[in-house]
Amino acid sequence: MFEIKPHPELSWSISRHKTLLECPRKYGYDYYASHNGWLRDADSLARHTYRLKKLTNLEMLFGSIVHDTIYQVIQYYLETRQVPSEQKLIERIRQQLNEGFIDSTRREHLWHDKPKHYTMLHEIYYSQHDRLPEDKIAKIQKRLGTAMNNFLTSQTFQDIQSPENIRFVESEDFRYMMVGDVKIYIVMDLVYRDLIEDKWVIVDWKTGKASAEDRNQLALYALYLKQRYNIDSLDKIVIRNEYLLEGYHKEHALNSADLVNVQNLFGMSIQEMSKYLVDVEKNEPVDINQFPMYQEERKCARCNYQEFCFRT
Incomplete structure (x- = not known):
């Protein structure tokens, strides 16, 4: 309820x-x-x-x-x-x-x-x-x-058109994972098993430009998949970005350092988020005015909250 x-x-x-x-x-x-x-x-x-x-x-x-x-x-x-x-x-x-x-x-x-x-x-x-x-x-x-x-x-999509060689993982099977008391949301575009190569393939469709975060995002998904399905080796996981504007895909060869990096990123990020809490257990935030504003003209022009920050 x-x-x-x-x-x-x-x-x-x-x-x-x-x-x-x-x-x-x-x-x-x-x-x-x-x-x-x-x-x-x-x-x-x-x-x-x-x-x-x-x-x-x-x-x-x-x-x-x-x-x-x-x-x-x-x-x-x-x-x-x-x-x-x-x-x-x-x-x-x-x-x-x-x-x-x-x-x-x-x-x-x-x-x-x-x-x-x-x-x-x-x-x-x-x-x-x-x-x-x-x-x-x-x-x-x-x-x-x-x-x-x-x-x-x-x-x-070429892979998908050989459905006898692949097995899809339903999207309902991945939502989030828990690290301590924190829920980490997992929103994967597509996951399937390549039965011929014995690989798990994680796909993320991109309608924007490539960024440095793309690899971390896929590494997080791989960490979840490895734990969720008890996959014994990272060699069995393929992470792939499909860049739809440029018309190419990029696959990353994961190693244990990638998973350590994303876990460290999570740890440092949660620590930074905690600075804006009055009560960590209740997740009660400080007053909104105590969240600093990072003013950058280009970003502020795209921000949804500009009418709050720049009242006349």
């Missing part, structure tokens, strides 16, 4: 860690000030913060829709052995992007009351215009065709 608590549970993920590094104030809004903001009787600040937390931008919306589309295409192929045309996939994604634009420009009142169920684009919310920048539209249009073409010709 769901229990309403005054403070959220302390959990960890790569994205949470990256948010803390980017700006502690944003981290405070994301993981503490917005807590319970979805409740009808929540105070106005929590509701407002939660609403801003749910803002997205055109690139993020595009990435989310692409990930959902890939999942649906794979499920459809496994059921029917048919592959939708590239053009059909492009039109499906374009339609969903248009729905997000319509939500943002014509359904703002619905988003205001139910921000989880409607889309509000950062570009619309903060510009107060019912249009998107032309350069962003052109960029997404270009990415749309590129991403779908590269997905359909990717190494992973």
Whole structure:
């Protein structure tokens, strides 16, 4: 049974860690000030913060829709052995992007009351215009065709089209793992076993540029998989990034140092997060004003909470 608590549970993920590094104030809004903001009787600040937390931008919306589309295409192929045309996939994604634009420009009142169920684009919310920048539209249009073409010709999708050689691990089988009292969230795009090579393959689809964190993210997933399925050797785990904009994949050869590094990262990150707690056991945070602001013009311009930080 769901229990309403005054403070959220302390959990960890790569994205949470990256948010803390980017700006502690944003981290405070994301993981503490917005807590319970979805409740009808929540105070106005929590509701407002939660609403801003749910803002997205055109690139993020595009990435989310692409990930959902890939999942649906794979499920459809496994059921029917048919592959939708590239053009059909492009039109499906374009339609969903248009729905997000319509939500943002014509359904703002619905988003205001139910921000989880409607889309509000950062570009619309903060510009107060019912249009998107032309350069962003052109960029997404270009990415749309590129991403779908590269997905359909990717190494992973080629593997999937030989289903007799692979066995999928259901996404419900991985959610989180516990390290001490801390829940570490695991959100893997795709996991399957290569029966021919006797390998476990972890795949992460990327709709952005490669970053230094990509390897750590996959190493975390490998650590979970090794523990969850009692895999005796790292040699049996393949971690693969599929970069859909560039049209290539990159596989990493894991070693024990990778797992040690990600465990050390977790330890140091949790220690840093604890600095912003009044009560560690209850995960009760300090006042939001005690979360420092890291001001950087480019990042602040993209932040969901800029109206809090730069009130006039």
